[in-house]
Amino acid sequence: MASDAKDVKDLDLGSEPAIRLAGVSKNYRRHQAVIDLSLTVPPGEIYGFLGPNGAGKTTTIRMLAGALAPTAGRIVLAGQDLAKNPKEAKSVLGYIPDRPFLYEKLSGWEFLIFTAGLYRTPKKMAEARAEELLTVFELWDWRDELIENYSHGMKQRLIMSGALLPKPRILVVDEPMVGLDPKGARLVMDIFLKLAREEGVAMFVSTHTMSLASRLCDRIGIIFKGRLVAEGTEKELKEKVGKTGDLEDLFLEITESTEGEN
Amino acid sequence: MREFILLLKPTFWGLKNYLKDPGPGGRVKLISLGLFTLVLWAALFLLSVKMIRSFYSVEGFGDILAYKTFNILWLTGAAFLLFSAVITALSSFYLAKDLGLLMAAPVSRESVFWARSLQSFLASAWMPGAFVLPVFVAYGYHFKAGALYYFLCPITALTVALTASFVSQAAVILLVNILPARRTKDIMSLIGLLSFVALYLAFRLLRPEQLVNPSNLQSVASYLAALQTPSSPMLPTAWATDLLWPLLGGKAVDFRWIYLFLLALGAVVLGVFTSLGADLLYWVGYNKSQEGAGRQRTGGLLNTLASFFSLVRSPEARAIMVKDFKIFFRDHTQWSQLFLLGALMIIYLYNFSVLNLKRYPLEAFFLENTIAFLNVGLVGLVSATLALRFAFPSISAEGFSYWIIRAAPLATGDFMRCKLKFWLAPILVIALSLTYLTNRFLNAVPVMSVTAFTLTLLLTPGLCALAVGLGARFPRFETENLAQVPTGYGGLIFMVSASVSLLLIIGLSIWPVVSYLRIRRRALAWGLKEEILIPIMAILVLILAWQLWRRPFRLGREALEVYDEEIKAAETPAALKARPGEEAI
Numbered sequence: 001m002a003s004d005a006k007d008v009k010d011l012d013l014g015s016e017p018a019i020r021l022a023g024v025s026k027n028y029r030r031h032q033a034v035i036d037l038s039l040t041v042p043p044g045e046i047y048g049f050l051g052p053n054g055a056g057k058t059t060t061i062r063m064l065a066g067a068l069a070p071t072a073g074r075i076v077l078a079g080q081d082l083a084k085n086p087k088e089a090k091s092v093l094g095y096i097p098d099r100p101f102l103y104e105k106l107s108g109w110e111f112l113i114f115t116a117g118l119y120r121t122p123k124k125m126a127e128a129r130a131e132e133l134l135t136v137f138e139l140w141d142w143r144d145e146l147i148e149n150y151s152h153g154m155k156q157r158l159i160m161s162g163a164l165l166p167k168p169r170i171l172v173v174d175e176p177m178v179g180l181d182p183k184g185a186r187l188v189m190d191i192f193l194k195l196a197r198e199e200g201v202a203m204f205v206s207t208h209t210m211s212l213a214s215r216l217c218d219r220i221g222i223i224f225k226g227r228l229v230a231e232g233t234e235k236e237l238k239e240k241v242g243k244t245g246d247l248e249d250l251f252l253e254i255t256e257s258t259e260g261e262n
Numbered sequence: 263m264r265e266f267i268l269l270l271k272p273t274f275w276g277l278k279n280y281l282k283d284p285g286p287g288g289r290v291k292l293i294s295l296g297l298f299t300l301v302l303w304a305a306l307f308l309l310s311v312k313m314i315r316s317f318y319s320v321e322g323f324g325d326i327l328a329y330k331t332f333n334i335l336w337l338t339g340a341a342f343l344l345f346s347a348v349i350t351a352l353s354s355f356y357l358a359k360d361l362g363l364l365m366a367a368p369v370s371r372e373s374v375f376w377a378r379s380l381q382s383f384l385a386s387a388w389m390p391g392a393f394v395l396p397v398f399v400a401y402g403y404h405f406k407a408g409a410l411y412y413f414l415c416p417i418t419a420l421t422v423a424l425t426a427s428f429v430s431q432a433a434v435i436l437l438v439n440i441l442p443a444r445r446t447k448d449i450m451s452l453i454g455l456l457s458f459v460a461l462y463l464a465f466r467l468l469r470p471e472q473l474v475n476p477s478n479l480q481s482v483a484s485y486l487a488a489l490q491t492p493s494s495p496m497l498p499t500a501w502a503t504d505l506l507w508p509l510l511g512g513k514a515v516d517f518r519w520i521y522l523f524l525l526a527l528g529a530v531v532l533g534v535f536t537s538l539g540a541d542l543l544y545w546v547g548y549n550k551s552q553e554g555a556g557r558q559r560t561g562g563l564l565n566t567l568a569s570f571f572s573l574v575r576s577p578e579a580r581a582i583m584v585k586d587f588k589i590f591f592r593d594h595t596q597w598s599q600l601f602l603l604g605a606l607m608i609i610y611l612y613n614f615s616v617l618n619l620k621r622y623p624l625e626a627f628f629l630e631n632t633i634a635f636l637n638v639g640l641v642g643l644v645s646a647t648l649a650l651r652f653a654f655p656s657i658s659a660e661g662f663s664y665w666i667i668r669a670a671p672l673a674t675g676d677f678m679r680c681k682l683k684f685w686l687a688p689i690l691v692i693a694l695s696l697t698y699l700t701n702r703f704l705n706a707v708p709v710m711s712v713t714a715f716t717l718t719l720l721l722t723p724g725l726c727a728l729a730v731g732l733g734a735r736f737p738r739f740e741t742e743n744l745a746q747v748p749t750g751y752g753g754l755i756f757m758v759s760a761s762v763s764l765l766l767i768i769g770l771s772i773w774p775v776v777s778y779l780r781i782r783r784r785a786l787a788w789g790l791k792e793e794i795l796i797p798i799m800a801i802l803v804l805i806l807a808w809q810l811w812r813r814p815f816r817l818g819r820e821a822l823e824v825y826d827e828e829i830k831a832a833e834t835p836a837a838l839k840a841r842p843g844e845e846a847i
Contacts, residue, residue, distance in 0.1 A: 097665055106589065
């Protein structure tokens with residue numbers, strides 16, 4: 001990745017976490033998708049957000065990305081309130097959704113230049129970044145092809161290139177490995193780790209893949225029926241539950257015991 | 263049969279569920295659409311009755327014109343169905359998203375084909391059916407037809423529709439085996455559109471209004487001679503005409519059941535033929551349709567033209583405009599509409615070029631200038647049509663990729679303004695050019711030309727803002743065919759709002775304009791009434807134009823700010839209002 005990332009955006013957030021959710025709730029008519037969710041993610045941390053289907057993961061991710069407004073609560077990104085200063089908050093955020101919907105009639109190169117425009121990235125830097133990212137994500141030979149000719153995995157890699165192009169300080173990722181082959185998945189994992197460790201990017205990753213969460217994430221939050229039911233490092237969670245085994249066993253134990261309590 | 267019915271169930275269940283719970287505001291939409299349909303039917307019925315009566319007002323013409331029009335009606339309906347059935351058949355047989363699931367399921371391909379065939383038939387037949395229904399009723403009403411006409415009319419329509427649909431389906435099955443499905447759809451849509459444009463131009467350039475001009479008796483005689491020649495007797499539409507015409511009391515032909523037999527036989531034979539074709543070619547074609555259209559590289563002229571947008575200062579606006587420009591010219595469903603636009607312009611200007619007001623020397627000045635003023639309303643209607651066709655769907659054009667805009671550091675209002683500027687520029691140029699050229703044709707006085715220009719300058723931005731605003735208020739990001747967006751509920755609201763606004767602005771301006779023309783023609787002095795009322799009217803027009811520019815745009819922005827495709831059907835406006843801090847997102 002770019003070695004000059006830190007020159008472009010000041011990563012020193014002081015005591016302010018990169019991501020802060022305070023009492024965030026989201027209701028769909030009578031259904032409560034997310035209930036009073038509070039959490040923080042400091043710069044350079046990869047936060048894994050786990051939960052069964054329909055637990056509220058994607059709703060939370062979409063609220064974080066500014067694509068959905070919470071019913072209650074605050075979302076603060078790099079010190080900027082997403083509701084009060086949406087432009088400033090979104091300018092430090094890169095969002096990678098689980099479904100690769102893109103402008104099919106643009107080429108990969110054009111899509112990246114378009115994204116650069118939205119984030120006000122200067123032309124020369126945009127072109128340099130586009131070339132760098134297309135090369136890293138192995139799309140350079142396809143740069144002038146229309147996106148409609150890309151495979152699912154290629155689209156997913158292009159979305160990642162677009163999200164990384166403006167050098168975000170925060171990366172919000174929904175199911176990062178969907179549609180990627182093992183080589184692509186490994187590539188993406190390496191990039192994520194490098195971004196967090198070397199460039200201090202805070203990452204909020206939602207996934208169903210326990211092995212990925214275990215290898216990638218510094219801390220894990222488990223959401224169940226809209227509530228955050230457990231949070232900590234994998235080790236801390238094991239200690240809390242008093243279980244050995246892998247993250248999958250831990251996840252099942254926590255969600256089943258919470259279901260039992262309910 | 264069980265499989266066939268099962269495969270149709272999702273469609274009917276979907277419809278049933280929608281009718282049971284159409285979502286917030288859905289019932290209002292359904293009721294208003296129902297009312298609109300009734301009004302449209304009533305208008306078509308009355309117009310048709312008037313048209314048939316006018317045929318009989320010219321001695322010797324009545325029967326022939328009514329008969330020929332009846333035949334043309336069948337022919338047009340069938341031709342329309344023929345083209346629309348190609349598009350729906352392609353989508354239903356080869357492009358629908360659920361086909362992968364169905365082909366993998368343990369159901370026979372024959373059942374899949376016939377279920378899709380019926381769906382395609384219904385999807386293509388309902389629209390021409392809905393449009394011709396009031397005209398057929400008008401024929402029955404005018405000729406005081408008996409019960410047999412009303413009984414046979416729908417049966418005849420069904421056989422003609424089935425025949426046209428089977429022809430299209432068979433053609434599609436054959437074509438997909440030659441061309442890739444997507445390319446076939448592109449080609450057929452383009453052919454359909456070009457045929458319509460050619461028909462439209464041909465009809466108008468024939469100047470049918472000359473039929474009522476006695477100085478053109480020579481052409482009328484030749485026209486009459488052309489009318490009396492029989493239409494092709496081998497076409498099912500001719501059988502439909504000749505089956506029903508005697509029941510309307512027409513003298514041209516005798517009533518013969520053979521025509522109904524021929525129609526039914528034709529539909530059955532074509533059905534069998536299509537079935538055989540499907541057995542042989544459907545599965546082969548389906549496999550072929552799964553192949554892509556091949557690698558397509560970008561670049562060239564479009565990139566050069568897009569560099570024009572480097573003049574736009576804001577990087578976000580520039581990015582959005584370049585993207586929209588490229589997507590527009592790479593998507594055949596969008597750019598092909600320019601043909602329609604071209605035809606509209608040609609006919610518009612042609613109508614004014616053949617308008618001979620010098621025939622009325624005493625009233626020429628008054629007529630020319632009044633028409634030049636009323637032309638503002640017509641130009642407004644053209645602008646409204648263009649805004650509906652292009653600016654209104656521009657928000658929905660983002661499709662499922664709208665998440666990119668939502669996640670970007672871009673205010674919703676700024677995003678909408680990009681869309682507005684992108685479409686306002688060409689629509690304004692067209693509107694002003696039309697105003698200028700028509701004023702030239704009409705020899706309007708300078709004051710009238712300036713008034714028309716000013717009103718066009720005031721109205722066009724308002725109409726574009728209304729289109730973008732309502733496009734944002736009623737977005738259809740999920741649509742697969744952007745050309746369908748203006749035909750929805752939001753498009754209807756836009757056309758009603760645009761027409762009312764135009765009527766108000768023209769209505770407010772008409773008195774000052776007529777007063778001016780009266781004073782100038784009779785060389786009168788300005789009265790106190792004019793001196794007071796004209797500025798008041800002008801201010802009212804300005805206020806109206808300003809409101810048209812601002813209010814719908816704001817309404818659209820507020821709606822889009824709280825839009826979410828997953829919750830749009832689940833939330834009430836009250837719940838949306840209750841959300842804290844949403845205005846800023």
